Amino acid sequence: MKKLSFVFFVLIGIEANAQKQDYPIQPVAFTNVKLTDHFWTSRIETNRTVTIPASFERCKTTGRVKNFEMAAEHKGKFCTVYPFDDTDIYKTIEGASYSLAVHPDEKLQTYLDSLITIIGNAQEPDGYLYTARSIDPLHPISAAGPERWINEQSSSHELYNCGHMFEAAAAHYMATGKRNFLNIALKNADLLVRTFGPDKKHVAPGHEIVEMGLVRLYRITGKRAYLDLAKFFIDERGKKQYNKKSKNVFENGVYWQDDKPVIEQDEAEGHAVRAMYLYSGMADVAALTGDKQYLAAIDKIWDNMVGKKMYVQGSIGAVGDGERFGDNYELPNTTAYNETCAAIGSVFWNQRMFLLHGDAKYIDVLEKTLYNGLISGVGLDGKSFFYTNAMQIQDNFNHPDIERERSGWFTCSCCPTNVARLIPSVPGYMYAQNGKDIYVNLFISGTANVTVNNSKVKITQQNNYPWNGDLAFTVAPSKAMDMNVRIRIPGWAQNEAIPSDLYRYQHQNNENVTIKINGEPVQYHMEKGYAVLAKKWKKNDRIEVNLPMEVRRVTANAKLPNDDNKVALQRGPMMYCAEWKDNFGKAANIIVPENTKFTTQYEGDLLNGVTVLKADVKSVVIDDSGQNIHTKNQTLTAIPYYAWANRGKGEMMVWFPQQVKYIDLLTSENTVK
Template sequence: MKNIFLPVFIGLISLFISDIIPAQKRDYSIKSVSFTNVKLTDKFWLPRIETNRLVTIPASFERCDKTGRVKNFVLAATHTGKFCSIYPFDDTDIYKTIEGASYSISLFPDPKMSAYLDSLIAIIGKAQEPDGYLYTARSIDPAHPFSWAGSERWINERQLSHELYNAGHLYEAAAAHYLATGEKNLLNIALKNADLVCSVFGPAANQRHTAPGHEVVEMGLVKLYRITGEKKYLNTAKYFVEERGHDVSYDSTSKDEWKNGAYWQDNIPVVDQTEAEGHAVRAGYLYSAMADVAALTGDTLLENAVDKIWNNVVNKKMYVQGGVGAIGDGERFGDNYELPNATAYNETCAAIAQVLWNERMFLLHGDSKYIDVLEKTLYNGLISGIGLDGKSFFYTNAMQVKNSFSGGDLEATRSGWFPCSCCPTNLVRLIPSIPGYVYAQQDDKIFANLFISSNTSFNISGKQVDIVQQNNYPWDGDLLFNVNPKSTVNFSFLIRIPGWAKGAAMPSDLYSFQQKLNKKVTIKVNGKAVDYKTENGYAILNRTWHKNDKVEVELPMEVRKVVANNNVKDDMGKIALQRGPLVYCAEWIDNNGKASNLIIPSNTSFTSDFNPNKLNGIEEIKAQVPAVVIGNNGDGIKTVQQSFTAIPYYAWANRVKGEMMIWFPEKIQDVDLIAGK
């Protein structure tokens, strides 16, 4: 591996310290610490990254090959044959898998994987047209392109073609590959395409005035700007963001999101948007780009707009497990408080977009509430999308599954692949980037954002500071930070005090804990309890640090009952369960064959115990609760006391198909009778 310079990542986006590219005068004042500089030693995330390396990435490449995604590039190079997969955005599955593999080989060098990446990149390069255009759905047979593509380049970009979406994922893959390996073979392909995009789209009279139909190219262009310092890439990203809301072909009087442009976040200029609308993945990518452009240009109007949209999501449009995009019709946000359980959509890609966006919001503002939301999504509604085997997935993430004569609810079985496999390949690139979310730095301030056992080093005032984090999180709330500067140095160590540890289920009133906490967060330095000040959700330890200093944090790991805002009609009179950052659910296999008949009265007491032999090791929640059961002859119902077991939501659907519930009634208010056959 060639170490050209030290990249600093925001999860999936590369952020560089200011002296790397002198042309950049503005940027996030807070920088994420490079995922390559945080070496995990934990038992929760490190095994998942290993599974991603050994199982998920190879399976993804194999499926890209078997489904014709690789062959599309081979055919595009010769302009012969027929497009042989299903969607014109299938190119991105290869790009995203290359991105994830690049992160992986940076953490775990793998010559065989590196050679395979080079072979794929060579195939991609041959498919690129002389002017930089790269889109197999057209290049295979330019006279008869894929039906979504339109008869000419770009003319159908706003609605269906996904030409710029493909380009964006190419740029993200190229940036990751270059930063991981130092090789420019994929980067050069991406830059050639980006140069074409920058020449075609823009504000000039002779350029196309089009906002991308599916956002992501904006974030990709920002990555290329960070690598090269070429201002045109940033300018075009800013143009794409600001071009939204100016298409006069939409019917502004229509309430249909496809007709008025809201589905693409294109109904009004972004600086005037205050509510999350439309396709939830596209929206999350747009809001991430808005934060990037605001940070890089100092655009306060963009910053104000993205702040308002974030407040709308967190206050009115997010599920208790961090999922977004409630409506299956269009994979989109619903109205305020429209969060149905039986039909919840919660696309995995939308959860990934929320992680990307909230990391940027933290870097923009330095407030822990953004990491609180990131953590909730990451530990719950995101990793629920991938099975413990590393090769089975959910496209959508259900809030409940009932078995009934009427057919039940949404999917309860994971799939190895989908006709549209954006979610599996998105997970491929997200999982190995997790180390990049643990720490951040702003001058002489170090932020500890996620609690993952790891080793890392910082440079503070020219002095090296090593920090070793040791814990058993998320199962245990006892955290230990070994702070070991090479020589005495003064700096501020800011440790996030999670909202859930302070009594807040969400940084809003959308969800709240039913009862107050019995314990408070305690912090010790070298064995002595300290009084600490908090600012923006962080405990601030400002002191002169010496070798072998130890910081201990005790987070209260109580089982908490969660209630929803009364405006969320589906959850009225119900409670959910949370312990630490994890939201829990009940599966039928642990609860006498059903989960939808369970009642959790307000006076229920819970215990929790770690079971190392179940679902790769989990903390189970147990109680005695009433359950509604049918009489032997089917001529009546009654309630009986039975044992209750809840497991972390992320771990459901890893055994056998059956019922699952997150929300439980506190008492019986009604009974819906369904006649049997």
């Protein structure tokens, strides 16, 4: 297999022109990082051996592959449901390409080539590629509209399909060196350049991602038209006439982030996945063009999301109607939506915000999302998934939008295939670089190879994170050199539950983070959430960092009434929940008084190995007659939130009342408050 330099954002390839302007901080490519830990290597290997093959198989059995075959022949009937079903193949190819980049597999590469041939055959002569129309151009499915692009803003997802194809083609090219998929993507991108622009067709893409995809192709080719088109699509938002007075998000344009120009937006709004892809695209274009108005807008939007619209375990998109953000502080637990794709989009956006600003608060949010609200979306078996990620499951309350158990596939299966492309790229979020500054963002055992001032530097991490806060780093430059190693000190280790006042710790921890170099304690200064260790580094210099990891009680802002008088449990980056399996068949009846003391225990045979929390608590009991209520002592066992629903169906709780204040007696729900 031909090896090319594969950088997570900056892809240097054919006809590449040196970018004069870009993110000031650059990520270290995941291909330059080799993991040795259990937590992430097991997930990446499961993704490679289970999730990706299962995804390809389901693309075949559900007709997604057949759609491309019929499109090549221009006959048949579109045999799936949604016009964006093409993207499930694209996203799985992207994930498979990331896997190939670090784990060569001739059989997989051959299969990808066969799929790419099928995709290429479906492409029309001018570059158009959209099976929902090409199968029967005279009678496309209703969502597609009678003509190309006519329904793009509302329902066709034509440009959304293009964006995912561009992302996949870029990944495949950089992983294999083959141009077969890249040529298809470039032909399609050139069609978009000929079709859309200031003096051509105008549209604000209905589901954003084409902007990110065009930037990927620009980085490979240096073709400015791709970057210009990405910016054009972003700037088209806010120009369509809507009913501005309507509170309906579909009627007023909020659902599509299209109610006002992007530079005037200051609130995370509308469909949460679309929003994350838009804000990521804005960050990309801002980095490459220096657009300060974009920067000002996404800074304000980020503050709004993290300060008023994020769940305690990092999920976003509270409202099921429209899969969207709600109003400020609208974060219900019993009906929380929290689409897995939105969590993935949040990781994309927060990484970009870090690359722009160099502030650890963005990685704090990324880590919270990654370890909690994102990986909760895939089962430990690698082939069962959550589309939504619940905050509360109780037997006497059953909301139709709340998933109580995982599914192998969905009619709209965007989340499983999005997981397939995210998991193998996790090592690319660990390190970043700006000149002689090396940022250590995530704590995962393994080795990374970076270049500083044209000299090689090897960094080795040794830890048992996220279960233990003792971190060790060995720095091995090829020759002694001055360098700044910037190690993120997580907000949770500095008494900050989240970089806003939305959540806080009930009690302050006075234990300091300690750092040693070659066994000697060192004084360090903090910059933007990083401990800056500046010295002339020599081969095998050793850094030791101790992050205190006691159990923390998290409370919510008073503006979140659903969490009033309740606590959530956190240890390190992990949020915890109680599940029926460990708590006498129930979880919604548990009370965690303020003076509760917790113990921790690592259980290697439970849920692929987890640290559990134990405590003596109270539980509410209703007698057999249904006439009497009392409390009793019981032992609480809490597991990491991401691991719930891997052992069957039952109750689950994240927020626990600290005391019984009153009981609601309802026909459908008895709620302890």
